[in-house]
Amino acid sequence: MLTALRRGVLKVLSLVTASVLTACTASTEEMGQARQVLSHYALASCLADAYPSEPGFTEDAQAAVGAYHFLGQGAHRIVQDEDTLEVLHDPYAAVREYILRQAAAEPAVMKQGGDNAFASCLQVLSSSEFETLVRDQDSYIDRPD
Numbered sequence: 274m275l276t277a278l279r280r281g282v283l284k285v286l287s288l289v290t291a292s293v294l295t296a297c298t299a300s301t302e303e304m305g306q307a308r309q310v311l312s313h314y315a316l317a318s319c320l321a322d323a324y325p326s327e328p329g330f331t332e333d334a335q336a337a338v339g340a341y342h343f344l345g346q347g348a349h350r351i352v353q354d355e356d357t358l359e360v361l362h363d364p365y366a367a368v369r370e371y372i373l374r375q376a377a378a379e380p381a382v383m384k385q386g387g388d389n390a391f392a393s394c395l396q397v398l399s400s401s402e403f404e405t406l407v408r409d410q411d412s413y414i415d416r417p418d
Contacts, residue, residue, distance in 0.1 A: 307348035307414045308407050314341035315368040315407075316398050319376055323390030343415075350415040364410035371406055372397050 314337075321334035339345050342365055349364040360366075372394065381392035397403055 303348070303416070304411055304414060308411070310341050310347050311349055311364060311368055311407050311410060312398060312403075314338060314347060314365055315372040315403070316394055317341060318369040319372045319394035319397070320391065322373055323376070323394060348415050349410055349413045352413065362413065364413045367410065368403075368406060371403065375400070375403070 317334050317337035321331050321338055324330050324334070341347055343349060343351055347365065351363045351365070352361045353359060354361055375397040376390070376393040379393070379396070380388035380390075381396045383389045383392060
C-alpha cells in the first residue's frame with residue numbers, strides 16, 4: 274500500500290514538475306496565443322450552448338469548439354492518470370464550465386429589455402475573473418518540440 278502511495282505521489286510530483294517546466298519554457302507570445310485560443314474555445318462553447326435552436330449557428334459554433342480544443346489547435350494539455358486514464362485536469366472543461374455557469378448566473382440585460390445570451394457570453398469572457406482562470410491554466414500549455 275505504501276509503495277502504491279509513493280508511486281502516486283511521484284506521479285503527481287512529476288506532472289507538477291513537467292507543468293512548471295513547460296510553463297517556464299513557453300515564450301510570452303506562445304502563452305498569449307494559447308490563452309487566446311482557450312478563451313475562444315470558451316466563447317464558442319458558450320454560444321453553442323446559448324443558441325441550440327439555431328442549427329446553422331450552432332453547427333458553426335461547435336466546429337469552432339472542436340478547432341480550439343486540444344485535438345484541434347489548442348495548446349493546453351489534458352492531464353490524465355497514466356494507469357487509469359482518469360482525467361486529472363482539463364483546462365478546456367474548466368473554462369467551459371465556468372463560462373456556462375457565469376453566463377447563466379449573471380445574464381446581460383439589454384436596454385431593449387430581456388436577457389441577451391451573446392452579450393452574457395461576452396460579459397463573462399471580458400471579466401477579470403475569467404482572465405485569471407485562463408492564466409491559471411498556463412502550466413498546462415503544451416510546448417511544441
